[in-house]
Each structure stands twice: as structure tokens, then as C-alpha cells.
Amino acid sequence: MFCVSEQNGSQRVFYQNRICILPRLFSALVVLVTALGYVVAPPIYAQSTARDRSASQQPVNLKTVFRVATQPKPLYRVSYSYEFPSQRQIYIQGVGSVSAKGSLNYLCSDEDIKFFDEPGGKLLYVAKLEHPVTLMGASAPRIPDELQFPRESRRGSWSGPGLFSEKAFAVLDKYFRAGYRTYEKDNSVFYLSTYTEVPQSDESTYVEVSVLLSQPIKSGSQPLPFTVAFTARERRSHTDWRDVLSEPSRKDAETFVDQILNALQH
Amino acid sequence: MKFRIAQVWILLIFLASLLVLLSLVAFSYEKQAIYSDDLRDLVVRFLAVYSVPLGVVISGIFGKAATPDRLAPERAFWVAIALALVWNFLILGRTLLFTFSANDRVTALVEYVDAVVGASSFLTVAALTYFFTTDQEGRTP
Numbered sequence: 394m395f396c397v398s399e400q401n402g403s404q405r406v407f408y409q410n411r412i413c414i415l416p417r418l419f420s421a422l423v424v425l426v427t428a429l430g431y432v433v434a435p436p437i438y439a440q441s442t443a444r445d446r447s448a449s450q451q452p453v454n455l456k457t458v459f460r461v462a463t464q465p466k467p468l469y470r471v472s473y474s475y476e477f478p479s480q481r482q483i484y485i486q487g488v489g490s491v492s493a494k495g496s497l498n499y500l501c502s503d504e505d506i507k508f509f510d511e512p513g514g515k516l517l518y519v520a521k522l523e524h525p526v527t528l529m530g531a532s533a534p535r536i537p538d539e540l541q542f543p544r545e546s547r548r549g550s551w552s553g554p555g556l557f558s559e560k561a562f563a564v565l566d567k568y569f570r571a572g573y574r575t576y577e578k579d580n581s582v583f584y585l586s587t588y589t590e591v592p593q594s595d596e597s598t599y600v601e602v603s604v605l606l607s608q609p610i611k612s613g614s615q616p617l618p619f620t621v622a623f624t625a626r627e628r629r630s631h632t633d634w635r636d637v638l639s640e641p642s643r644k645d646a647e648t649f650v651d652q653i654l655n656a657l658q659h
Numbered sequence: 660m661k662f663r664i665a666q667v668w669i670l671l672i673f674l675a676s677l678l679v680l681l682s683l684v685a686f687s688y689e690k691q692a693i694y695s696d697d698l699r700d701l702v703v704r705f706l707a708v709y710s711v712p713l714g715v716v717i718s719g720i721f722g723k724a725a726t727p728d729r730l731a732p733e734r735a736f737w738v739a740i741a742l743a744l745v746w747n748f749l750i751l752g753r754t755l756l757f758t759f760s761a762n763d764r765v766t767a768l769v770e771y772v773d774a775v776v777g778a779s780s781f782l783t784v785a786a787l788t789y790f791f792t793t794d795q796e797g798r799t800p
Binding site: 597598629630631632633635 | 687690691692693694697757761762763764765766
């Protein structure tokens with residue numbers, strides 16, 4: 394490429410030479426920046442890989458935390474897996490005694506999840522529910538207040554081979570697809586389910602049932618006693634839900650709860 | 660058209676619409692789409708809604724004795740008929756939708772009646788009052 398013009402003297406030649414160098418300098422700069430990018434990139438990748446590896450080594454892996462309600466108090470839908478290799482079983486505050494390895498998906502109002510080696514024992518790990526995702530437009534789960542449940546409840550006992558909490562979760566997951574809330578109070582662990590529709594004998598009436606399971610936090614002996622209380626509501630196709638049940642609806646609800654109690658004991 | 664016949668026509672529009680509404684509510688109850696207390700609430704609500712225009716019509720019929728030969732003011736009559744039909748259609752249409760839809764709510768129907776009919780009732784009342792107080796030549800007292 395010729396950049397020198399002999400017509401305009403030596404100064405002109407020098408000036409034109411400088412102009413022709415600028416694009417070359419720019420190209421060189423681009424090459425340099427690109428090369429630097431390649432040099433810098435590997436450490437970033439290595440850093441994120443290290444972070445992933447350290448996360449996978451933690452005993453609890455929080456998968457999702459959704460804030461599903463804010464009133465009257467925050468309600469989170471949490472999903473996580475956990476593994477405590479040195480333990481045979483652990484105690485999760487508000488959830489109960491579970492195996493040392495597993496995964497759970499439930500509703501809770503606590504800001505963190507505490508893992509102990511046993512009820513009232515040594516704290517193993519705390520998982521904070523930080524930065525929950527709020528689902529826009531999603532309706533809050535239909536879950537009754539604890540005060541809506543009657544004092545009367547059905548009593549059952551668990552003498553199975555595993556832990557009652559795990560049996561309860563399996564039964565609740567089967568019958569209450571919208572989930573359940575777990576909490577502990579007065580030395581008991583409670584599982585408060587969302588409403589689920591009950592198979593109805595009367596086509597024109599819809600019946601929904603929610604159950605409140607409770608078990609003692611510490612139980613020294615087998616079989617483990619537990620209670621099941623329920624609340625139900627009904628509506629017709631063109632009405633809102635009402636808590637007063639007709640006799641057929643009450644029978645449908647009781648049959649359904651008996652079925653749950655039976656499933657919990659076997 | 661004779662004034663008395665015109666009065667009866669207007670009265671018939673409101674009465675027929677009210678009877679159809681009550682029948683639709685009874686039909687909803689009969690097919691167990693609503694409870695008995697919803698039936699009572701809706702009947703009372705519709706009677707309350709219709710009490711205003713029916714009160715104007717009936718007081719117009721009995722309050723001012725018209726001579727048998729008196730003719731109805733034509734323009735006022737047709738305006739009253741048109742507005743009465745529109746007003747009744749607003750309630751009747753929504754109640755028909757309520758009755759024959761698979762899923763609706765009594766509360767939604769009541770909210771609709773309160774909002775829409777309450778806002779539009781002055782039209783009917785104004786038209787009826789104008790009709791019943793206008794003489795054959797279109798003069799109002």
C-alpha cells in the first residue's frame with residue numbers, strides 16, 4: 394500500500410504517513426483487547442466453578458424459595474435437598490425428625506431453616522431464606538387459619554419402620570397437591586394442609602377439606618401418637634365458600650379424613 | 660294510542676321483566692346452583708330494585724285520573740318505552756348469564772345489580788315521570 398505522495402513535499406509525506414498509521418494502531422489495539430479478554434476470562438470461569446463446587450459440598454441445597462403470601466404473615470414455599478453424612482437422622486425445626494438425607498418441599502413462615510442432630514440438640518446448619526422470589530399474578534395458596542380447626546381431633550398412632558414425618562409428608566403430598574405448611578408450637582410439630590377438593594356424592598355441591606396433623610417433638614416410646622383435625626367448607630356452583638356444611642357434605646369430608654388417617658397409620 | 664293503554668304497556672314491561680327475573684332465580688335454586696338464603700337475598704334485592712320504577716308507574720296510573728279518550732303523548736311514550744326496555748335488559752341480560760353459566764357467583768350478580776342499575780335508574784325514573792306528567796300536546800305542568 395502506497396501512502397506517500399511525492400507531489401506535496403516532505404512535510405506532506407510525513408503527515409500522510411501519520412494518517413496511515415492510525416488505522417494500524419487501532420487494529421493493533423483491537424487485537425490487544427481481544428487477547429486480554431481471553432487472558433482474563435479463564436480465572437472468572439474458574440472462580441464460578443469453585444463457587445459451584447463449594448455450594449454442592451454444603452449439607453443443604455436450597456433449590457427454590459417463593460414468597461407465596463405476605464398477609465397476615467409471610468409464607469414461603471421452600472424446596473431443598475439436604476445430606477448430613479455423619480448423622481443417622483436429624484431434626485429440622487418446625488418440620489420434625491427426618492432421615493439424614495432427603496429432599497423436602499413445603500410452606501413455612503420462618504426466615505431460616507435450622508437443622509439439629511436431635512430435638513433440642515446441637516445445631517448442625519442454618520439455611521437462611523434470602524431473596525425469595527415473588528411470583529407476580531400467582532394466587533396465594535388456599536390455607537385456613539389454625540383457629541378454624543375444632544378442638545376435637547382423630548387420634549392415631551405410628552409404629553411403622555420409618556419416621557412418622559416422612560410418612561406424613563408422603564400422605565400429604567398425595568392428597569394435598571397444593572402443599573402444606575409446617576410449624577412447631579407447644580412441643581408439637583404441626584402440618585397444616587391447604588384445601589383440597591373431596592370426591593363428592595352430590596354433583597351440585599363442592600366440598601373442600603384441610604387437615605391439621607400434629608405430633609410431639611420428642612417421643613420416647615413407640616407407637617408414636619399423632620392427631621388429625623380437619624376443617625371443611627362447601628359451595629354450590631354459583632355461590633362462594635361457606636363453612637357451614639350440609640349433612641351429606643360433612644359425611645363426605647369425614648370419610649375423606651378417615652381415609653387419610655388410615656393411610657397415615659399403614 | 661290511548662293514554663291508559665300506554666300506561667298498561669309500560670307497566671307490563673316492568674312486571675314481565677320482574678317475573679322473568681324471579682323465575683330465573685327460582686330456576687337457579689331448583690337446579691341447586693344457589694342456597695335458600697341466596698334465593699331469599701336475590702328476590703328481596705330484585706323487589707327493591709324494581710320498587711322504584713314500579714312505584715312511579717303505579718302512582719302515575721292511580722294518582723292522576725285520565726279521561727278515557729285522552730291520547731298519550733307519542734314522543735314521550737316511545738322514549739319511556741325505549742328507556743324501560745334498555746333498563747330492564749341490563750338486569751335481565753346479566754341474570755340470564757348468571758343462570759345459564761356453569762360457574763358464577765351470587766356476590767358478583769349482586770355487585771353488578773347494585774353498580775349498574777343504581778347508576779342508570781335515574782334515566783328510567785326521569786323518563787317515566789316525564790311521560791306521566793306530560794299532556795297530549797307535550798306540555799308538562
